[in-house]
Amino acid sequence: MENALHSVFYYSPDLAEYDFGADHPFKPERAQKTLELCNRYGVLNQPHMSVKEPPSLGEKLLLLGHSEEYLGVLQRISEGEIFEEMLQFGVGTEDNPALKGIYDWSRKCAGATWEGMIGLLDNGIDIVFNPLGGFHHAHRSQAEGFCYINDLVIAIKEALNRGVKVTYIDIDAHHGNGVQEAFYREDRVQFISMHESGKYIYPYSGYVEESGEGNGEGFTVNIPLPPKTDDELYLEAFHQIPLPLIKRFKPDVLVAQLGADSMISDPLTDLMLTNNSYAQIVQELKGLCEKILATGGGGYDIYRTARCWTLAWAILNDMNPKDEFAGLVGGMMFGPEMEVGSLHDFPYTVTGPEKDQIRQEVHKTLSVLSQRYQL
Ligand SMILES: [Zn+2]
Structure with a gap:
């Protein structure tokens, strides 16, 4: 049976080649690894799919998420200027270096997310994936956490202007602070972030008490988790809080920030997830x-990230990824799946007294949240 979906994968080789510097952990080439892996597993060649080049966002649309002053600063930096005031805007730090071309690069990354939203709302598209988007830490006038332009905020504002209701779910290991801030008083956006607790990592926010203000009270939901949370507890949290809340809210569009830094091997965080829970969550979101x-x-x-994103793309398109080259190259494994010989990770579970302690902490958080959101 022909797939009834219409889906778009945004990609540009130039954007994937952009370099934050050898010592910087953020590697846009993950997008290229993802594209290659999707091709290899035969999940990017279906008639209902297209791969599109991200457009560049003009200033009028960038202003949906950022101040004019900040955009001017980014533009000057992008052209190679270095000046002291840039620090007030969060640029020129270790995390957010003053990079030549950063304005143009960010405008295109954001252009893909924005155009993706338009495709969903106006052009009959059902599924969009932008592996070069998801900059959830950028603020209105401040770069932060490797993020300069908040593509998510711009796309969601565009959706609100068209009168639709949006659920934003963020499964990145870090709290989606920039997006939360933009919609904190908004009842047409349901913001949900699952992350390693701000007690332990950047951006040191995203506590259960942060639940929105004014009209937005109750529409911001934060699920902070302790270090070493594993698949079992993570899925339990997802089933108990986000799943019923999204069902209750009934969004017209679901925006999913699918950061893959909650994986066990990620060098910057302490969660212990495998892509088995990641894949299951994407599957369940698909049904919502x-x-x-x-x-x-x-x-x-970057390799594990490419596996996560390939799985996500396949699942969103109702496909079961198969290695097209299995057997053809004598079973030889390439980079991204070398560790396990498959897109899926080996299962991993924390055990013993340590697990009991983590379980207790997670259960405490979930019971506070269940009460707060009347679940
Ligand atoms: Zn993150």
Whole structure:
């Protein structure tokens, strides 16, 4: 039977080649690894799919998410200027270096997420994935956490202008602070972030008490998790809080920030997930909304990130990825799946007294949240 979906994968080789510097953990080439892996597994060659080049966002649309002053600063930096005031805007730090071309690069990354949203709302598209998007830490006038332009905020504002309701779910290991801030008083956006607790890592926010303000009260949901949370507890949290809340909210569009830095091998975080829970969550999200805009995000083990994103793309398109080259190259494994010989990780579970302690902490958080959101 022919697949009834219409889906778009955004990609540009130039954007994937952009370099934050040898010592910087953020590697846009993850997008290229993902594209290659998707091709290899035969999940990017279906008639209902297209691969599109990201357009560049003009200033009028960038202003949906950022101040004019900040955009001017980014533009000057992008042209190679270095000046002291840039630090007030968060640029020129170790995390957010003053990179030549950063404005143009970010405008295109954001262009893909924005155009993806338009495709969902106006052009009959059902599934969009932008592996070069998901910059959830950028603020209105401040770069932060490797993020300069907040593509998510811009795309969601565009959706609100067209009168639709949006659920934003963020499974990156870090709290989606920039997106939370933009919609904190908004009841047409349901913001949900599952992350390693701000007690332990950047951006040191995303506590259960942060639940929105004014009209937005109750529409911001934060699920902070302790270090070493594994698949079992992570899935339990997802089933208990986000799943019923999204069902209750009934969004027209679901925006999913699918950062892959919650994986066990990620060098920057302490969660202990495998892509088995990641894949299951994407599968369950797929069942919650007919229009899904998915983006990348964190993910500093680049091969594992490519496996996560390939799985996500396949699942969103109702496909079962198969290695097209299995047997043809004598079973030889290439980079991304070399560790396990498959897209899926080996299962991993934390055990013993350590697990009991983590379980207790997670259960405490879930019970506070269940009460707060009347679940
Ligand atoms: Zn992250």
